[in-house]
Amino acid sequence: MTHGTQRAKEPVAVVGVGQTRHAAARRDVSLAGLVREAARRALDDAALDWADIDAVVLGKAPDFFEGVMMPELYLADALGAVGKPLLRVHTAGSVGGSTALVAADLVAARVHGTVLTLAFEKQSESNAMWGLSLPVPFQQPLLAGAGGFFAPHVRAYMRRTGAPDTVGTLVAYKDRRNALRNPYAHLHEADLTLEQVRSSPMLWDPIRYSETCPSSDGACAMVLTGRTGARRAPAPPAWVHGGAMRSEPTLFAGKDAVSPRAGRDCAADVYRQAGITDPRREIDAVEIYVPFSWYEPMWLENLGFAAEGEGWKLTESGATALDGDLPVNPSGGVLSTNPIGASGMLRFAEAALQVRGHAGDHQVPQARRALGHAYGGGSQFFAMWLVGAEPPGA
Amino acid sequence: MSAARDIAVVAYARTAPGTVTGDLSEVEMVLPVLREVLGATGLTTDRVGFVCSGSCDYLAGRAFSFTMALDGVGAWPPIAESHVETDGAWALYEAWVKLLTGAADTALVYAWGKPSAGDLPEVLTRQLDPYYLAPLWPDSVSLAALQARALLDAGVTDERELAATARRARVGGPEAAEPAVLPLRRGDCPPVTDGAAAVLLAAGDTARMLCERPAWIRGIDHRTEPHALGVRDLTDAPSARLAAERAGAYDPAAAPLEVAELHAPFSSQEVLLRRALRLGEGVCVNPSGGALAADPVMATGLIRIGEAAERVRHGGARRALAHATSGPCLQQNLVAVLEGDPS
Amino acid sequence: MTASAQPAPLSAPLTVEFPFTRSLGPVQSAFLTGLRERTVLGARTAGGRVLVPPPEYDPGTAAELRELVEIAPAGTVTSWAWNPAPRRGQPLAAPFAWVLVRLDGADSGLLHALAAPGPEAVRTGARVRIRWAGRRTGAVTDIACFEPDTESDAGSAGERAGEPGADRADAPWPRPHAAAFADPVTAVTLPARLEYTHTPGRAQTRFLHALAERRILGERCPGCRKVYVPPRGACPTCGVATAEQAEVGPAGTVTTFCVVNIKAKNLDIEVPYVYAHIALDGAGLALHGRIGGIPYDEVRMGLRVEPVWTEGSRYPDHYRPTGEPDADYDTYKDLL
Incomplete structure (x- = not known):
């Protein structure tokens, strides 16, 4: 069915990774200053300059967060996009991942040699809850806030699997401890104890305060290129072994909100591309989008790291800790840093840092293959990639 | 950029031009065009390799507005899908790239806009520099008028040519001569239009199987100008010309361009683009009426590609150019060159 | 129940307004x-x-x-x-x-x-x-x-x-x-206000008109036969228009829930309260509502409830227990 002259895809390498210092409010920079901080670091990491970039792909979540409609237009100058293609992606919370995948496709399709991809959110310009819950006439208002949207699904997971109600706090404690090793992370709670997590206020029972993500200002950027660019790179790249997006409707009859089929299908596609048959054994580090602690065990099942109903046991066993055999969110994850539009790209970028051996104090020793995961909307949009230290097929 | 894999428009549908769809929700507006392109090719959603859409929350006044339109696609089993927060022409570009990678052989692209929900010229002020420009609330008609004045001052056009361009796009009543923001008159500006459009892309033999005469995308490219109007030459659109060049519009070995569909919501911008893109007298510009006749924002650019493809598929044109734009005064420009097989 | 005549379209003003703070x-x-x-x-x-x-x-x-x-x-x-x-x-x-x-x-x-x-x-x-x-x-x-x-x-x-x-x-x-x-x-506050006219669409208009008569009206997909409530004009899995109307409820089952302990802005509800997913009888999926008429810590998955309407409110104010025995998990586990 495919055209006869078609060549194989160009292998895609991540040669530059940059992120901002994340904080509740980055009052020291403008929107442009924020994205530049991440972009400049990614370029420096790749030893490239603006002129080396052929195209820019930018993603962020709803424009209402900053009150700038299609902010890529205003940011074009800051991103060196004048005279170049500049593409804006928006797929809700998964957007950071989707944006990276669109950029990767530009290289894979040989449309461009070297692409800068970037995602950001400066939530302090407005208020995340305002941006997420603009009242719509005639619609019944959501009666519970963001956590209330997800808490019933957590309860459904607990009912389905019989997980003890302490598992979520283990995740929150682990991720906040990991964040202490990540200088860019928003939350650095050095004195936090597991007991404090367990006794933090119950906001949306069964979700406690310490089990929720913060609201952050931040940006993440990556430089993607093909084999030629990778050869010139000053440091070992991360190679993209597989990438996929999957979507399902927001609400529908028969939806499994605990383990959405779109997530399962997306992971299966990525593993097929990467030749992964046993993710638990073959993947060394995982960065998954966990905005509420319980989503770690839920996604572990959804992504095939644990059998259905067994994800919480993996978490409880300590396997997902930094020194476990399947470290999950060594960076501290979304629970420690959450500039919404950038959160997905941070997962993708942290996975790349791991296989490049560039993750610093939160490096997983000898990480050769890592998964980056993002999701959004009503657990309906998924984007994932699997990166490796070796070129695909090597 | 010319492609290593042949990709074509094989089906296109749009809502009736010039309508305000007051009582329809976005999905109710989008659903018929989705059914039409799928029906025309006999495809169902589960047999489409990739889906990509374009829309903008600021038109609807609601965050995540695109998630509701997804209801019209039938995204079950789950689909490979993406969304751009801009005109659907860029969604088509993303889908074209996906097909080039070989990861899919078909793609469904759609876009919609319901600008009648708000005051469009005012809404568009929110896409300007939030520090220096947006606080002044300069509406899109005013910015286009500044550009029109620059064209008049430079002697590139005159008010008679603007009026003639406006008349060609649509039959205007006496109100067409009333001042909008001078030098633009109401006839120089687009009417408020809601609408949706859908395009099906297919690669290689799949395209030949799905329709009789595919409109092959010989090249497609998009480029960007600086944001601030004060640093640009408002009488030119070098990024549009560069995109056209990269899309192969000026390939000396190719057949001459017969048709151009230009995304010019203002008559002055059509004049500017004809010149910037070096379209000769032999090129029939905007046979569909163009954006001046109907401007369902966020679908308008995708409609240009669809309409240009229609001229190739059913209108006997050998070669056509389609242009889409985004941002104030043509800040971003996309150009696609479409060709039919020699008949 | 068959399709009835389309009632007059509804519309309402929608204002999007915020004083954005911009660091410079x-x-x-x-x-x-x-x-x-x-x-x-x-x-x-x-x-x-x-x-x-x-x-x-x-x-x-x-x-x-x-x-x-x-x-x-x-x-x-x-x-x-x-x-x-x-x-x-x-x-x-x-x-x-x-x-x-x-x-x-x-x-x-x-x-x-x-x-x-x-x-x-x-x-x-x-x-x-x-x-x-x-x-x-x-x-x-x-x-x-x-x-x-x-x-x-x-x-x-x-x-x-x-x-x-x-x-x-x-x-x-x-x-x-x-x-x-x-x-x-170092920072400026720039308020922005945009005014829209929101029209909910034909399917939701039919639903809202029925709500005014305190009936909850879903729409059935001609393909998969599932009943969507509130109806959105299309069956999201089949991608076809829904038009056949089907009344659901009034009673239903709490399929899952959370206890809200934090007061949300713009909501005049005393905490703690229960926010639940409720599958109304005959509906293909759950909708959202508050549970009342029972202590919050006695709400459970499977609880049978019915709507309580109040004067001047478009939607049921909350749902209360019907007194029926709890529904068996297997009857609602696909409706969470």
Whole structure:
């Protein structure tokens, strides 16, 4: 069915990774200053300059967060996009991942040699809850806030699997401890104890305060290129072994909100591309989008790291800790840093840092293959990639 | 950029031009065009390799507005899908790239806009520099008028040519001569239009199987100008010309361009683009009426590609150019060159 | 139940409004603080061009711009447009001209308003000067507008300004400036308000009209036969229009829930309360609602409930227990 002259895809390498210092409010920079901080670091990491970039792909979540409609237009100058293609992606919370995948496709399709991809959110310009819950006439208002949207699904997971109600706090404690090793992370709670997590206020029972993500200002950027660019790179790249997006409707009859089929299908596609048959054994580090602690065990099942109903046991066993055999969110994850539009790209970028051996104090020793995961909307949009230290097929 | 894999428009549908769809929700507006392109090719959603859409929350006044339109696609089993927060022409570009990678052989692209929900010229002020420009609330008609004045001052056009361009796009009543923001008159500006459009892309033999005469995308490219109007030459659109060049519009070995569909919501911008893109007298510009006749924002650019493809598929044109734009005064420009097989 | 006549379309105003807080960064901070002090600063690029208002990054090279220079508060109109009906938020309430002005010493145009009696009083090349706002806070609106500069409007200045470099030799602008001010503005609050008319669509209109009669009306997919409530006009899994109406409920089952302990803004509900997913009898999926008439810590999955309507409320105020035995998990486990 495919055209006869078609060549194989160009292998895609991540040669530059940059992120901002994340904080509740980055009052020291403008929107442009924020994205530049991440972009400049990614370029420096790749030893490239603006002129080396052929195209820019930018993603962020709803424009209402900053009150700038299609902010890529205003940011074009800051991103060196004048005279170049500049593409804006928006797929809700998964957007950071989707944006990276669109950029990767530009290289894979040989449309461009070297692409800068970037995602950001400066939530302090407005208020995340305002941006997420603009009242719509005639619609019944959501009666519970963001956590209330997800808490019933957590309860459904607990009912389905019989997980003890302490598992979520283990995740929150682990991720906040990991964040202490990540200088860019928003939350650095050095004195936090597991007991404090367990006794933090119950906001949306069964979700406690310490089990929720913060609201952050931040940006993440990556430089993607093909084999030629990778050869010139000053440091070992991360190679993209597989990438996929999957979507399902927001609400529908028969939806499994605990383990959405779109997530399962997306992971299966990525593993097929990467030749992964046993993710638990073959993947060394995982960065998954966990905005509420319980989503770690839920996604572990959804992504095939644990059998259905067994994800919480993996978490409880300590396997997902930094020194476990399947470290999950060594960076501290979304629970420690959450500039919404950038959160997905941070997962993708942290996975790349791991296989490049560039993750610093939160490096997983000898990480050769890592998964980056993002999701959004009503657990309906998924984007994932699997990166490796070796070129695909090597 | 010319492609290593042949990709074509094989089906296109749009809502009736010039309508305000007051009582329809976005999905109710989008659903018929989705059914039409799928029906025309006999495809169902589960047999489409990739889906990509374009829309903008600021038109609807609601965050995540695109998630509701997804209801019209039938995204079950789950689909490979993406969304751009801009005109659907860029969604088509993303889908074209996906097909080039070989990861899919078909793609469904759609876009919609319901600008009648708000005051469009005012809404568009929110896409300007939030520090220096947006606080002044300069509406899109005013910015286009500044550009029109620059064209008049430079002697590139005159008010008679603007009026003639406006008349060609649509039959205007006496109100067409009333001042909008001078030098633009109401006839120089687009009417408020809601609408949706859908395009099906297919690669290689799949395209030949799905329709009789595919409109092959010989090249497609998009480029960007600086944001601030004060640093640009408002009488030119070098990024549009560069995109056209990269899309192969000026390939000396190719057949001459017969048709151009230009995304010019203002008559002055059509004049500017004809010149910037070096379209000769032999090129029939905007046979569909163009954006001046109907401007369902966020679908308008995708409609240009669809309409240009229609001229190739059913209108006997050998070669056509389609242009889409985004941002104030043509800040971003996309150009696609479409060709039919020699008949 | 079959499709009935389409009721009259509904619409309602939707206002999106927020006072956005914008941190400025060093260049924008200096420019806007300068305006407060009646000083116009521009940024000099590596190529020697002076851009006003000063961008943080060179549009041509993307280089970071940090060298600021002072520019004249007067300049030449490079383009203009006559705005006969100013809109809310624009600089002047009376008809005015939008202008791009190249201030003396600058190489780019600044967009603002020009106060003028009519379009005949405006022309490209006219000399204009800044009219400062009486109360200045460090915002682009500290420039109230431009006004004709009768003193220097001789035409020659305009022509001279049109030749790059020619004006630089004899003019004092741009001037060096330290761009350091006492009490600099580092952030601005910029309120934005947009007004929309929201129309919920035909399917939701049918649903809302039935709600007014305290009936909960879903729509059945002609393909998969599932009943959607509230109906959205399309079956999201089949991608086809729904039109066949089907009344659901009034009773239903709590499929899952959370206990809300944190008071949400804009919600006048005493905490703690239970926010639940409720599968109404006959519906293909759960909708959302609050559970009342039972202590919050006695709510459980499988609880049978029915709507409680109150005067003046479009939706049921909450759902209360029916007293029936709890539903078996298997009957609702696909409706969470």
